[in-house]
Amino acid sequence: MLLINLDEAKPGMVLVKPVYTLQDVLLLKSGVQLSEKNIHVLRSWGIQEIWVEGVSDESRSERVKQENELRDSIDKALRLKFSESLPDPVMEEIMRIAGNLLERRFLEKEKNHGFKKP
Amino acid sequence: MDSKNLKRIIKNIEDLPTLPRTVLKISELVNNPKSSARDLSNVITDDQVLTVRLLKLVNSSFYGFPQSISTITGAIVLLGFDAIRNLLLTTSVFDLFSNRYRQHKDIHEKLWDHSLGCAIGAKIIGTYIRYEKIEELFVSGLLHDIGKIVEMLFLPDPFSNVMNLVKNRNILMITAEVEVLGFSHPVVGKMLAEKWNLPLKLSNILEYHHQPDQAGRYIHEASIVHLADILCRSIDLGSGGDKKIPNLNQQAWELLKIKPNVLEHIIQDMEREFHDINWVVTGKT
Numbered sequence: 001m002l003l004i005n006l007d008e009a010k011p012g013m014v015l016v017k018p019v020y021t022l023q024d025v026l027l028l029k030s031g032v033q034l035s036e037k038n039i040h041v042l043r044s045w046g047i048q049e050i051w052v053e054g055v056s057d058e059s060r061s062e063r064v065k066q067e068n069e070l071r072d073s074i075d076k077a078l079r080l081k082f083s084e085s086l087p088d089p090v091m092e093e094i095m096r097i098a099g100n101l102l103e104r105r106f107l108e109k110e111k112n113h114g115f116k117k118p
Numbered sequence: 119m120d121s122k123n124l125k126r127i128i129k130n131i132e133d134l135p136t137l138p139r140t141v142l143k144i145s146e147l148v149n150n151p152k153s154s155a156r157d158l159s160n161v162i163t164d165d166q167v168l169t170v171r172l173l174k175l176v177n178s179s180f181y182g183f184p185q186s187i188s189t190i191t192g193a194i195v196l197l198g199f200d201a202i203r204n205l206l207l208t209t210s211v212f213d214l215f216s217n218r219y220r221q222h223k224d225i226h227e228k229l230w231d232h233s234l235g236c237a238i239g240a241k242i243i244g245t246y247i248r249y250e251k252i253e254e255l256f257v258s259g260l261l262h263d264i265g266k267i268v269e270m271l272f273l274p275d276p277f278s279n280v281m282n283l284v285k286n287r288n289i290l291m292i293t294a295e296v297e298v299l300g301f302s303h304p305v306v307g308k309m310l311a312e313k314w315n316l317p318l319k320l321s322n323i324l325e326y327h328h329q330p331d332q333a334g335r336y337i338h339e340a341s342i343v344h345l346a347d348i349l350c351r352s353i354d355l356g357s358g359g360d361k362k363i364p365n366l367n368q369q370a371w372e373l374l375k376i377k378p379n380v381l382e383h384i385i386q387d388m389e390r391e392f393h394d395i396n397w398v399v400t401g402k403t
Binding site: 078080081082083084085088089090091093094095097098101102105 | 288290348349351352353354361362363364365366371378381382385386389
């Protein structure tokens with residue numbers, strides 16, 4: 001989840017925490033999908049920040065970095081494994097397909113057991 | 119060639135396990151044109167373990183029959199004699215070598231996974247190129263590296279040297295075998311197949327799975343197993359004992375006429391079926 005400034009709020013975003021006024025009056029419940037109208041209401045009550053669903057840019061770029069590293073290490077291992085059977089267009093193709101499959105297999109496993117480098 | 123080691127293997131091959139009597143009997147029945155489905159069924163149902171395994175196999179998604187098959191006669195009628203023989207051979211071969219050897223237990227298990235991956239690969243390639251007897255391909259794939267198991271069992275120390283060489287220089291096992299032993303697993307596999315009186319086609323495929331263009335009239339079958347071996351190594355289904363991939367034999371590739379875009383489907387099918395069938399054949403439930 002993400003803490004964002006109300007100026008960044010867009011219709012379609014989903015609240016992960018309820019929003020209260022300074023006097024603790026509930027304005028919107030957790031789970032509500034924001035619309036133009038209720039963003040306007042929040043603004044008129046002077047709300048500045050809200051918690052919404054989502055992944056921060058930081059953790060997203062960390063994730064992308066991890067996945068790139070994974071792919072690099074798979075490709076590196078494959079190159080070494082195929083070293084004696086290259087260059088050959090068919091073997092190149094087999095290596096490409098194997099790379100995709102091994103990556104997918106790893107990410108599937110990770111879903112169940114958490115991210116670990118191969 | 120180091121004839122001392124090969125002689126030792128040949129001498130010891132007399133001590134190699136024979137196939138279970140039931141399987142031999144079934145083999146005879148299948149080869150006899152006068153046998154009926156009932157004859158065959160009587161022999162199989164005498165053996166409870168075989169009966170259960172056979173029913174498990176025919177009901178697995180490997181065959182994908184829409185309704186479940188509950189009798190051996192039903193299975194025989196649906197699959198045919200040859201297929202039944204091959205299925206029983208498959209499951210019996212697994213028994214023969216299980217838990218016989220401790221020193222290389224880890225390699226042993228990975229080698230079986232590799233064999234199974236290759237068997238599935240051969241069967242799938244066969245399906246794509248519409249080869250008629252896919253069970254034969256399955257058995258060939260399963261047995262293609264059996265020579266390695268024989269070396270492991272009968273030449274444990276030289277085999278350790280082979281494995282060390284593979285590890286230290288990161289080379290193909292067949293290269294290390296020739297260097298250490300003076301011969302390699304395809305020849306040993308062929309010897310075992312002959313001892314077991316397996317069909318000539320099968321011993322030929324075992325002998326030439328690394329040089330399919332030399333397999334003569336069985337070049338098609340040897341090429342299929344050759345490719346399956348490469349594919350299952352590429353996606354790490356088990357391990358052939360090394361971390362290298364053999365060269366693709368150009369003549370074999372051209373002969374099979376597989377379009378490059380079909381390769382992706384073949385590999386994906388292999389991945390799926392491998393995880394599906396593993397428990398059926400090894401009996402792990």
